[in-house]
Amino acid sequence: MTTNVSITWDAAGARRAERQFLARPAGTGTPLAEVAGAMLGVHAQVLSAAELSLGMRADGVTRADVRSALWDDRSLVKTYGPRGTVHLLPARELPLLSAALTAVPTGPSPFPPDVRLTEEQSAQVVTAIGEALDGRFLTLDELSEEVVARTGPWAGDRVMPAFQDLWPRWRQVMHRAGWAGTLCFGPNRGRKATYTRPASGDRTVSDGAGDALSVFVRRYLHAYGPATPAHFARWLAAPPGWATALFGELASAGRIEEARFEGTPAWVAAGDTDFPDGPARGVRLLPYFDAYVVAGQPRKRLFPGAAYQRALGGGQAGNYPVLLVDGVVAGVWHQRRRGRRTTVTVEPLVPLTARQERELGEQVERVGEVLEVTPELVVGEVAVGPHA
Template structure:
């Protein structure tokens, strides 16, 4: 059995529709109804399989709209006080909030994903041996301390050699030292995470969990199953895109899982896709409701197929060259129906929402007003809704 996606259903089992799948995904993401008051923030982040935190305020909104009564202060307390969350490099090598208790499993899975040659020319790129030296040096340097990137760089060079500090990496309007090209690998291996800011400067430290990474094979199988429960049915190609992993490797993994009876095939809108074994119950009835999802929200990035989630004009307006996350999105009845932007001034924030493809009914406008108010609550600000053109471009 080979786990490939295609136009036919092959030996697929139960047939499921987009509405059924959307209803289940939204429910499991706490987007049908928020998690009950008192639900640990880390539990909500775990259900999302991580909250993208390149923009921390966006991560706070991602979590807050999924959990009743949660504000940005609660997310920050989980991150910096009780340390139930860790800010580190997660899927795709991008910055995420992850549950601290899950970090050994994440590290085991992420470090087991094969990587190809780096994006840099040979004269800039580090060898695998050098990469391992840098990661070990980072972990050693950050043991028990918080360092800025400049301070960390000095420690890495002292432990490895001058070659690690060569200014060779093109970055913004200057050059970064060579060692920084594998910084994300240090995060994914558990050697590094973000610490509290020192004024305006970002710091790094060791994660709070002292547990070693879980065995890679076991952790990967578990991650694939969790992905399918959260965002399935899905194909190996969808899983590979979510992880920024080689598609051929993902196909081999799904073939292995299918052979072991850990996943099973369904017909999703006429095409073959996969779910975790036995996880074939889906809610009935169409999806209803309005939601606001911020930059890089996990649902907008992971839910596939993207052409269905972003129908018609939404595909051009709410994506950046087909890439999800670069615009905050308006979700109406389970599909993207617009973009939005919030501009804060003091204790007030103006939320501008632009619809595409269709207007909103009176009921949907009321729900939108409630969602805007909720975004304001999460950000601890008084929110005002403006329906009109969003003039802010895509986030880089």
């Protein structure tokens, strides 16, 4: 399905900012699950970054509110999401996300044949994880003992290279247990992470993997479109050929439609062709691996000029916290915390107007509110490297 809609970069950026609560933060009382759902998940490998991603998008929210949503009312779940990385996801959407993510081809294993798990072994491990965690909170070591007891000694062989160490073989598919809905994080026990099985409840359940993928793609295009199959594949770490075929099937079914994005073919959800007239406006500070920059494409428009070299770590978005000016990356920043205070160093890559300088100051104050510390703004060079 093809339309005559022509979309500019400014219009696309403005709509993405609106839909991800960056043009205007969510009002007081908006459920954090709604904000996380609008982003299709909040990257949470570092929890403080996830707290900032949500807090900078929602009026009055602090890190305590995020942790309450995680550990008290459990409206958010910390588990493995897109790309097999740790995310905060809306609990009510876990069935949909599980059905979609488990339907994505994983590609060839990066491990040698004598290290890999077979598909049968992988399925055994995922089942064992779910059984072990049902109604329990286990540390990684405790979970490893349970998995080996339920499968066999082969699962515990320390053959998986990771961070200058060797992990048990079964951990190759730990993220797949998250996708399958048999594992999520629990509250820390002291300094150790714990894992449990997501609680069941009244959630929207997909009619099947095919339907889930259709909803998932349209949700992605709603948040980050217009986009191409290659953009989607990169965001999801999925095979590009599979993504192209999937988009073709959805187009044939009338679920998505083709448009012209900066003169080239791209896709939007069917009927979702309204865009703002002008560009995004305002100054924003976004943390490591914020969804807006990780999913935002094309990279050279989102990271214009000097930002392409300065703010992309080896070509990967998210390795630096970024300064957004009018919807595009215009600098990097870093915070150094000392007790109840933090120094926020911002390195702009473009001249800021007096209004933008005021907005930057307000954003730094907001960082302090979210993290419950007193912030100090320093404008100057960020001396630390990526993901420091």
